[in-house]
Amino acid sequence: MGCDVKDLGLAGKGRERIEWAAGEMPVLALIRERFEKERPLEGIRVGACLHVTTETANLMETLAAGGAEVALCASNPLSTQDDVAAALCEQGGIQTNAIRGEDTETFFRHINAVLDTRPHITMDDGADMVSVLHKERQDQIAEILGGTEETTTGVIRLRAMAADGALRYPIVSVNDADTKHLFDNRFGTGQSTMDAIMRATNRLLAGRTIVVCGYGMCGRGVASRARGMGAHVIVTEVDPTPALEAMMEGYRVMPLLEAARVGDIFITVTGDKAVIRREHMDRMKDGAILANSGHFDVEIDKEALGTIAEGRVRRIREFVDEYTTGDGRRLHLLGEGRLVNLAAAEGHPAAVMDMSFANQALAAEWVVKNAASLSPQVYEVPREIDKEVARLKLRAMGVEIDTLTEEQEEYLRSWQEGT
Ligand code: ADE
Numbered sequence: 001m002g003c004d005v006k007d008l009g010l011a012g013k014g015r016e017r018i019e020w021a022a023g024e025m026p027v028l029a030l031i032r033e034r035f036e037k038e039r040p041l042e043g044i045r046v047g048a049c050l051h052v053t054t055e056t057a058n059l060m061e062t063l064a065a066g067g068a069e070v071a072l073c074a075s076n077p078l079s080t081q082d083d084v085a086a087a088l089c090e091q092g093g094i095q096t097n098a099i100r101g102e103d104t105e106t107f108f109r110h111i112n113a114v115l116d117t118r119p120h121i122t123m124d125d126g127a128d129m130v131s132v133l134h135k136e137r138q139d140q141i142a143e144i145l146g147g148t149e150e151t152t153t154g155v156i157r158l159r160a161m162a163a164d165g166a167l168r169y170p171i172v173s174v175n176d177a178d179t180k181h182l183f184d185n186r187f188g189t190g191q192s193t194m195d196a197i198m199r200a201t202n203r204l205l206a207g208r209t210i211v212v213c214g215y216g217m218c219g220r221g222v223a224s225r226a227r228g229m230g231a232h233v234i235v236t237e238v239d240p241t242p243a244l245e246a247m248m249e250g251y252r253v254m255p256l257l258e259a260a261r262v263g264d265i266f267i268t269v270t271g272d273k274a275v276i277r278r279e280h281m282d283r284m285k286d287g288a289i290l291a292n293s294g295h296f297d298v299e300i301d302k303e304a305l306g307t308i309a310e311g312r313v314r315r316i317r318e319f320v321d322e323y324t325t326g327d328g329r330r331l332h333l334l335g336e337g338r339l340v341n342l343a344a345a346e347g348h349p350a351a352v353m354d355m356s357f358a359n360q361a362l363a364a365e366w367v368v369k370n371a372a373s374l375s376p377q378v379y380e381v382p383r384e385i386d387k388e389v390a391r392l393k394l395r396a397m398g399v400e401i402d403t404l405t406e407e408q409e410e411y412l413r414s415w416q417e418g419t
Contacts, residue, residue, distance in 0.1 A: 002113060003089035004097045006082040014057075014087030021054035024350035026396035027358040027389060028062055035066030040365045042067030047119030049111055049129035050150065051079040051342055052098040055353035057087065060094050062361050071117040073110040074098035075125035075150075076295075078335065079342035108132065115140070121364050122147035122171075126295050127154035134161070134168060146170040146367035146374055148360055152185070152216065153271045153295035158378050170374035172363040177381040179355040179389040181217045188348030188356075190221025192341035193267060193293040194229060200319040200334045200344040201289060203265075206230030211263035213256060214270035215242035218293060222267055223251055234259045256280055265289045267340075268299035278304035286329040291340040300337045319344040358389045 022029065035041070046068045050056045060070050072094060074080045080100040088096040095117060097110035111132050118140055122129050127149060133141060146169055149155050155175050161167040175181055198205070210231040212223045219235065223246065227233050236256045237243035247253045256276070259266075260283040268275045271294050281304060292299045306313070308331075309323035316322040319340075321333045335343030347353075362385045367374070394401065404412070411417060 002097070002116075003085075003095055004099065004110065004113065005085040005089050006099045008086050008090055010083035011086040011090035014054075014081070014083030014085070015091075017054045017081070018057045018061075018084060018087055021350035021353075022058050025055065025058050025354040025357070027354050027392045028058055028361065030392055030396075031358055031361050032062040032065045035062060035361070035365075039067035041368060044121060044145075044364075044368055045069045045117055045119045046071070046121045046123060046364065047114045047117060047129065048072045048123040049075045049114065050123060050125045051075055051347055052085050052088075052096065053079070053081050053342070053347050053353075054084055055347070055350050055357060057084050058350075059357040059360055060088060062357070063364065064093055066361070066365070068121075068364075069093075069117070071095040071114040071119070072098065073114045073129075074102070074107065075128060076338060076342060077102045077104070077107045078338045079347065081346070112137075118143055120145045121367060123150075123360060123364065124148070124154055124171075125150035127157040130154075130158065130161075130171065134166060138168070141168045144169045145371040146172065148172045148174050148363045148367070149378075150174050150180075150356065150360065151295055152181070152218075155378065156271060162376070162378050167376045167378070169376050170367070170379055171377075172367060172379045172381055174356065174359045174363055174381055177359045177386045177389070179386050179393070180359050180381075184348055184352045184356045185217035186221035186224075188221070188352040189218040189269065189293055189341065190223075190225035192345055192348050193218075193222050193269075193291070194225045196293075196340040196343070196345035197265065197267075197289070197291055197334065200291075200317065200340070201332075203289070205265075208232070208264040209234060209262050210265045210267065211236060211256070211259045212251075213266065213268045213275050213299070214294070215239075215246045216269065216271070218269040219246075222269055222293065223249070226267075227251075231265075234263065257283065260284050263288060265291065266300075268292045269294050270299055271295065273298035274301050275299045277301045278308065281305060281308055281325075281331060284329065284331055287332070288329075289332045289334065290337070291334040292337050293340050295339060297337040297339075300333065302333070302337050305331065305333060355389050355393055358392070359385065362389070 080098040235246035260280040312324035
């Protein structure tokens with residue numbers, strides 16, 4: 001098996017951390033038990049391009065329990081947990097090609113190593129594997145039954161491909177499941193982003209002004225957790241509806257050019273590029289901290305930061321690069337502008353990844369079962385799967401809910417009753 005990891009000696013530590021995460025992933029554990037019995041993925045090769053974390057390891061082992069042959073590479077060069085990669089390799093069975101800090105060439109070599117296993121199912125976080133397949137390896141697309149996509153950015157790319165008529169196989173948008181984006185994007189990104197900023201900087205957040213760029217599900221989570229830490233939160237948006245929602249949630253809303261003058265910490269979570277640009281950096285205070293929690297490292301214009309600093313750059317702490325401007329202001333970029341929650345912390349906690357990855361496992365099973373009737377488009381996770389994940393999660397949390405009476409069911413089906 002062609003693994004490429006940093007150090008197999010880290011496997012023991014990785015195995016303990018994978019087990020620790022498993023304790024918070026009861027829904028995935030139930031699916032794994034069923035998969036072990038039913039083997040719904042027997043004979044299926046899965047190629048996964050995901051953040052190589054303890055939670056992902058649990059997903060990979062669930063797929064393997066279902067009979068799949070699994071190969072895994074990283075969906076971001078800075079998010080790999082080397083001990084986890086080592087543990088997956090040592091155990092055998094799961095080819096892992098991922099090294100934290102790998103350069104762009106290695107990153108793509110690893111994607112290609114996974115594609116060399118000729119997967120029937122692709123599992124992406126950001127659509128880089130799908131992109132390589134469509135641009136460089138079209139010859140193997142005919143062997144692919146379908147794929148899944150984990151994140152908002154990846155789904156945006158896939159929808160653009162579908163609209164262009166370029167998408168050549170069916171992909172399930174796991175991100176769009178309620179039990180994914182309402183929890184992982186909001187509570188996961190919210191907590192892990194604040195966790196990463198605190199780990200990287202050890203700064204007090206209470207009383208500081210935190211500017212959250214983007215008020216999608218991730219932005220909502222970050223803003224609410226920042227407020228919970230005692231920060232004054234400003235939201236910037238381009239869409240009037242979420243801007244209005246942020247306003248009514250009690251945040252200040254203003255253009256980034258205005259926020260740039262007063263912010264202490266800036267966090268991008270938009271999914272778009274060049275959100276924080278030179279004109280914003282020119283107005284920032286000495287000591288400002290810049291962090292990105294969007295999928296790609298394009299939200300903060302790093303080139304502009306470099307130009308402003310003209311070489312006056314130093315790594316002042318692990319994960320903190322200090323750029324000094326011509327007029328002596330220090331701007332601090334966290335985690336090289338890569339998604340800070342995975343670069344400087346451990347990503348979303350296992351309890352939310354439990355639901356995201358339960359959807360991933362069940363979506364893969366659904367693709368295998370339904371492959372013959374699917375066409376090349378972006379599919380939603382079937383509603384029954386989404387609801388089942390919510391039900392199982394509640395049960396695991398020991399929470400019961402009510403059920404509709406016959407009379408209520410009937411009322412909802414009828415239209416005659418009214419005023
Ligand atoms: N994306 C965000 N957090 C993650 C995690 N802990 N594992 C895998 N993917 C993630």
